[in-house]
Amino acid sequence: MPLPRGADLRRRAALSRHHPGTGRVRDSLCAHPRHARGHPQRGRSQRALAAGAPRPARGRRRRGVAGAWRRRRPARSVHRPARPPHRSPHQPPRDRAAPGRVATDPDGDPGLGRGAQGPRHRGRAAGPAGLRADHGRGRRRRGAGARQGRRGMTLALGIDLGTSGVKSVLVDERDHVVAEAAAPIPMSRPRPLWCEQEPQDWWSATAATLDALHAAAPRAMAGVGAIGLSGQMLGVTCLDAAGQPLRPAILWNDGRAEAECAAVEAAAPDFAGLVGCRAMVGFPAPKLLWLARHEPAALDQSRHILLPKDYLRLRLTGEVASDLADASATLLMDTRAGTWSADLLAACGLRPEQMPALLASHAISGVVLPELAARWGLPPGTPVVGGAGDNMCGGVGAGIVAAGLASISLGTSGVYFLANDAFLPARGGGMHTHRHAVEGLFAQNGCILSAGAALEWVAQLVGAEDAGRLVAQVEAAGLPVTETPVFTPYLAGERTPHDDAGLTGAFSGLTARTTRLHLAQAVLEGVALALADCHAALASTGAAIHRASLVGGGAKSRLWSTLVASAVNMPLGRSNTAAVGPALGAARLARLGVGGPLLAEADHTEDWILPDGGIAEALAAKRARFARHLALR
Ligand SMILES: Nc1ncnc2c1ncn2[C@@H]1O[C@H](COP(=O)(O)OP(=O)(O)O)[C@@H](O)[C@H]1O
Numbered sequence: 001m002p003l004p005r006g007a008d009l010r011r012r013a014a015l016s017r018h019h020p021g022t023g024r025v026r027d028s029l030c031a032h033p034r035h036a037r038g039h040p041q042r043g044r045s046q047r048a049l050a051a052g053a054p055r056p057a058r059g060r061r062r063r064g065v066a067g068a069w070r071r072r073r074p075a076r077s078v079h080r081p082a083r084p085p086h087r088s089p090h091q092p093p094r095d096r097a098a099p100g101r102v103a104t105d106p107d108g109d110p111g112l113g114r115g116a117q118g119p120r121h122r123g124r125a126a127g128p129a130g131l132r133a134d135h136g137r138g139r140r141r142r143g144a145g146a147r148q149g150r151r152g153m154t155l156a157l158g159i160d161l162g163t164s165g166v167k168s169v170l171v172d173e174r175d176h177v178v179a180e181a182a183a184p185i186p187m188s189r190p191r192p193l194w195c196e197q198e199p200q201d202w203w204s205a206t207a208a209t210l211d212a213l214h215a216a217a218p219r220a221m222a223g224v225g226a227i228g229l230s231g232q233m234l235g236v237t238c239l240d241a242a243g244q245p246l247r248p249a250i251l252w253n254d255g256r257a258e259a260e261c262a263a264v265e266a267a268a269p270d271f272a273g274l275v276g277c278r279a280m281v282g283f284p285a286p287k288l289l290w291l292a293r294h295e296p297a298a299l300d301q302s303r304h305i306l307l308p309k310d311y312l313r314l315r316l317t318g319e320v321a322s323d324l325a326d327a328s329a330t331l332l333m334d335t336r337a338g339t340w341s342a343d344l345l346a347a348c349g350l351r352p353e354q355m356p357a358l359l360a361s362h363a364i365s366g367v368v369l370p371e372l373a374a375r376w377g378l379p380p381g382t383p384v385v386g387g388a389g390d391n392m393c394g395g396v397g398a399g400i401v402a403a404g405l406a407s408i409s410l411g412t413s414g415v416y417f418l419a420n421d422a423f424l425p426a427r428g429g430g431m432h433t434h435r436h437a438v439e440g441l442f443a444q445n446g447c448i449l450s451a452g453a454a455l456e457w458v459a460q461l462v463g464a465e466d467a468g469r470l471v472a473q474v475e476a477a478g479l480p481v482t483e484t485p486v487f488t489p490y491l492a493g494e495r496t497p498h499d500d501a502g503l504t505g506a507f508s509g510l511t512a513r514t515t516r517l518h519l520a521q522a523v524l525e526g527v528a529l530a531l532a533d534c535h536a537a538l539a540s541t542g543a544a545i546h547r548a549s550l551v552g553g554g555a556k557s558r559l560w561s562t563l564v565a566s567a568v569n570m571p572l573g574r575s576n577t578a579a580v581g582p583a584l585g586a587a588r589l590a591r592l593g594v595g596g597p598l599l600a601e602a603d604h605t606e607d608w609i610l611p612d613g614g615i616a617e618a619l620a621a622k623r624a625r626f627a628r629h630l631a632l633r
């Protein structure tokens, strides 16, 4: 059972004495990513920087001068269910924890080998195999984890519930990832257009990563000052009063609710102006109306409707809450006001009490349950902050914390995310505007539904051992873009710019010389072309994109990164933490929540991926054929 709140706070007070903060103070302008060495716009006007500098970060930095990360009280408005949830009724009675893979600073925690590996999941490598835990700083950072343990320095733990798996990272006060672990999550497509996951699998995978981190880096876990949550967005999770899932979660790439979109939009006179975009398939509001129409009992019995990472919060802390950023994409909120809309809830058959309390992304939502803190060697009463959707957290992880900065995510989905200091609702083109995790900022988004998902699909199709190895073979082959087929990645319909759940994927230009590697490269190119469509949709709104960075698992590939840079014709920053960007962003929000700086280090960018003239020309030549595939639906 959850510890009584008063006891939690007493433990937390004790903790704050034992873990004095070490927040660093940096000049806010110098910390801006555009000032990074090698940045293409370095030295340009400072006005946008001054205007766009994130307010919370400045505030925290000032507090950091006092030398300690402040501890904050958990939000009062959060709700606790009758008892902590333990297992989904959809699961077999065994613990389905997928063993996590872990990578740590090789010298960080003595006595533990690096890269303890769990078994493969469905024949694919689990998690970000091959990522070095210290991201290439092993020699310079020798012994860092051990020192942290001795000095009691404060680390932040970021947990990212991606669609393909959970990634958890331990981040030190200089923003270095000292250990990370990953565990896969299965996905189910039980009917055409449907896409679901079991909340219990989210929790099992999360627990597996934290077990792995605890086993590999116990001292670092003992130094954790706060936890942040990032998660795949838009998932609908229906829970009973005890926190038990009533059905599998309906994911962001589920296309069942097309018929419900018009009815949802009709519920507000200026729907897009209120929520930030048109009602589109895959978003929570139409999916909830679908449940009201097709599974009314499940909706009626739901005591709580949660987003994916908020289910993790419930399991971690026993608290029911969400953050304003992730919740702003439900299409059930007055996005500017930051409140649930009574009209939209009613239109979807929802009762206001079914919705969680809303918090800022850096606000403390609760503390880790005592038995879990003991299991993972976390300090008793470790606070968990609001966190945000994975795209907002990916943005924070990539330093996208001022207007005009963008990130492009190559995860299961592909997302173009542009931070803005104005709320600019999207009125078409499959675009969507939400709140950013950084207070005062919003973000314009374009999203393609199958980026890594398309790569995974072709890897399975051609019998590759795993997607990463297939990409390595493609890179080694060096095939000219002029010789590969054209591929449209509409395997689950498409959101931006088409907003059409009925679109299908296609290859064209196959010849007797086409090999499995040609097909695989065509998929990478097709994703790049689809992201170029997002870029064009964003540009058509008049958006000024000063700089863009890559995040997500696909960013591990130089070829894929170059294809994307060439398709959008922009240099793209790529950091050593790109593949765990959302988890890093969640950790940064956690640190902010306990009085540390948002960005402790100016920039992680290791290299700039430049557009390649030849590739850009070949992709441009393929664009007309790519567009013609739309007629093949
Ligand atoms: N070495 C690699 N090169 C290119 N893509 C990769 C590589 N390794 C993994 N991926 C892709 O990265 C995707 C996972 O990225 P990730 O950001 O973790 O996604 P999510 O957050 O949706 O779980 C997978 O779909 C996989 O196809």
Ligand SMILES: O=C(CO)[C@@H](O)[C@H](O)COP(=O)(O)O
Residues within 6 Å of the ligand: 162, 163, 164, 231, 232, 233, 234, 252, 253, 329, 389, 390, 391, 409, 411, 412, 413, 414, 415, 447
């Ligand atoms: O629907 C969206 C954003 O609107 C997706 O981007 C999900 O948030 C899934 O993210 P990944 O698992 O692909 O990172």
